[in-house]
Amino acid sequence: xxxxxxxxxxxxxxxxxxxxxxxxxxxxxxxxxxxxxxxxxxxxxxxxxxxxxxxxxxxxxxxxxxxxxxxxxxxxxxxxxxxxxxxxxxxxxxxxxxxxxxxxxxxxxxxxxxxxxxxxxxxxxxxxxxxxxxxxxxxxxxxxxxxxxxxxxxxxxxxxxxxxxxxxxxxxxxxxx
Amino acid sequence: xxxxxxxxxxxxxxxxxxxxxxxxxxxxxxxxxxxxxxxxxxxxxxxxxxxxxxxxxxxxxxxxxxxxxxxxxxxxxxxxxxxxxxxxxxxxxxxxxxxxxxxxxxxxxxxxxxxxxxxxxxxxxxxxxxxxxxxxxxxxxxxxxxxxxxxxxxxxxxx
Numbered sequence: 001x002x003x004x005x006x007x008x009x010x011x012x013x014x015x016x017x018x019x020x021x022x023x024x025x026x027x028x029x030x031x032x033x034x035x036x037x038x039x040x041x042x043x044x045x046x047x048x049x050x051x052x053x054x055x056x057x058x059x060x061x062x063x064x065x066x067x068x069x070x071x072x073x074x075x076x077x078x079x080x081x082x083x084x085x086x087x088x089x090x091x092x093x094x095x096x097x098x099x100x101x102x103x104x105x106x107x108x109x110x111x112x113x114x115x116x117x118x119x120x121x122x123x124x125x126x127x128x129x130x131x132x133x134x135x136x137x138x139x140x141x142x143x144x145x146x147x148x149x150x151x152x153x154x155x156x157x158x159x160x161x162x163x164x165x166x167x168x169x170x171x172x173x174x175x176x177x
Numbered sequence: 178x179x180x181x182x183x184x185x186x187x188x189x190x191x192x193x194x195x196x197x198x199x200x201x202x203x204x205x206x207x208x209x210x211x212x213x214x215x216x217x218x219x220x221x222x223x224x225x226x227x228x229x230x231x232x233x234x235x236x237x238x239x240x241x242x243x244x245x246x247x248x249x250x251x252x253x254x255x256x257x258x259x260x261x262x263x264x265x266x267x268x269x270x271x272x273x274x275x276x277x278x279x280x281x282x283x284x285x286x287x288x289x290x291x292x293x294x295x296x297x298x299x300x301x302x303x304x305x306x307x308x309x310x311x312x313x314x315x316x317x318x319x320x321x322x323x324x325x326x327x328x329x330x331x332x333x334x335x336x
Binding site: 090 | 195196198199202203256257260261264265283286287288289290292293294296297299300323324325326328330331332333334335336
């Protein structure tokens with residue numbers, strides 16, 4: 001589904017949606033073996049940044065180079081010996097985004113509302129076209145003359161003379177009250 | 178109602194693509210544009226039926242979790258499982274539970290997870306901004322003892 005949508009090009013909406021899509025979801029980090037395809041290997045533990053899951057199934061960075069390994073060794077000792085930068089580096093080895101980063105607001109709502117209005121507008125055009133090309137001609141009873149004669153007939157018949165239609169007509173002055 | 182639905186929608190549908198969101202938002206809009214919002218009937222508190230099993234007290238709950246994290250040979254999986262479960266509950270863990278978890282991190286030589294736990298409990302407090310400072314205040318002795326810096330001290334609480 002993801003790849004199907006990503007394949008479509010041309011529409012501004014799709015482009016904005018692509019930007020929105022690539023922000024979310026689990027991402028591949030530096031992994032040991034070279035991934036042939038872009039697909040996530042669902043048989044392995046997957047990393048995810050989720051506020052409701054503080055400790056994901058695997059660390060962000062699996063493959064550690066020499067500096068990372070030495071830092072990990074230092075982590076086994078007293079943590080007060082670590083500098084702030086080292087602590088941040090250790091955090092970034094294990095996790096991708098911090099909580100504020102994972103909870104940062106996205107601009108996706110603009111795409112959603114914009115898309116909604118676009119669809120409403122398109123529907124409006126469809127409805128307008130329908131009115132021109134699909135609807136049958138209006139019955140004669142809608143015409144100005146017919147309507148006037150209809151009103152006169154209703155008044156002559158004294159339709160609702162007490163509280164309704166004819167009650168609003170002044171029969172002496174021959175005008176609406 | 179529309180805004181709530183949208184917020185809930187977007188929070189729990191990280192992997193739903195934008196197009197589905199547009200279509201569903203429109204359904205919601207059409208549904209509520211009738212302006213006929215029926216209040217959901219709620220059972221009055223007095224008549225709520227509890228099951229007859231024993232209800233765990235807060236102290237028992239706390240003690241259970243402190244014991245869980247206090248296991249001397251706790252492994253990484255157990256720490257992960259415990260924290261994820263704890264954060265799944267509708268509560269902010271007591272300082273003693275967090276303390277126990279932080280010490281478990283120390284035994285596992287995992288500073289990153291310790292900082293992550295602090296971030297997580299801050300997130301759990303939600304709009305109640307006074308819970309996290311209280312938690313840190315209670316945990317200060319442990320934090321200094323183990324050498325754990327808070328996310329604020331590391332500048333990681335900002336974007």
